Amino acid sequence: MTTDEPGARIHSTDPFAVPEGEKSQVRRLRGRFAAPVTLWTTPGPAGLTVSSAMIADGDPGRVLGLIDEESDFWDAVSAAGRFAVTPLGPDDRQLADRFAGLFPSPGGLFAAGEWEQTGYGPVPAHATIWAGCTLDSSRPCGWAVLLDGVIETVRTGSAGRPLVHYRGRYTELA
Incomplete structure (x- = not known):
C-alpha cells in the first residue's frame, strides 16, 4: 500500500506485504474486491486506515470493520x-499511508494537516463526509x-471520488 506519488515513498514496495507465493487463496480472493479506503479515529487520539469496512443501513445504522487487534487504534x-469513520479521496493517499504506518509521521499521526475535533475523535478538517459512532460489540474474525x-x-x-484499495494498491474510480 505505498503511494504512487513521486518522491513520497519510503519503500519501493510494501514492507508488510505477504510474498505472493505465501498468500492464501482467501487472501487472493479478498484482494480482488475493490474496497473504500477509510480513516477511523478515536479520542486519545488514535487512528487507523481501514479498507475492510461496511456501512449497514437500518435503525440504527451500523458500521462494521476489521481492525488489527495489535493497533493503537x-x-x-x-x-x-x-470513534469517527471518514471515507478518503484520491488526494488523501499520504494521509492513508501515514495512518497505515507506511509513511513517516514526525510528531505523531495528527501532527500534520488540519483536524476538526469531535466527540468521536479528530476528523480531517477538509472532510465533508464522516460518521460518529459508538462501539457496540467486537469479536475475533x-x-x-x-x-x-x-x-x-x-x-x-x-x-468527491473515493480512494479505493484494489489488489494491494490505491486506485480511484474513473
Whole structure:
C-alpha cells in the first residue's frame, strides 16, 4: 500500500506485504474486491486506515470493520467506546499511508494537516463526509477483530471520488 506519488515513498514496495507465493487463496480472493479506503479515529487520539469496512443501513445504522487487534487504534477505541469513520479521496493517499504506518509521521499521526475535533475523535478538517459512532460489540474474525459500531451522527457534504484499495494498491474510480 505505498503511494504512487513521486518522491513520497519510503519503500519501493510494501514492507508488510505477504510474498505472493505465501498468500492464501482467501487472501487472493479478498484482494480482488475493490474496497473504500477509510480513516477511523478515536479520542486519545488514535487512528487507523481501514479498507475492510461496511456501512449497514437500518435503525440504527451500523458500521462494521476489521481492525488489527495489535493497533493503537484498537486499544484507544476499546477504552473510549466511540470513534469517527471518514471515507478518503484520491488526494488523501499520504494521509492513508501515514495512518497505515507506511509513511513517516514526525510528531505523531495528527501532527500534520488540519483536524476538526469531535466527540468521536479528530476528523480531517477538509472532510465533508464522516460518521460518529459508538462501539457496540467486537469479536475475533480471521486475522482481526470485527468491530460493530452504531452510527449516531452523520455528516454528508459534497461527495468527491473515493480512494479505493484494489489488489494491494490505491486506485480511484474513473
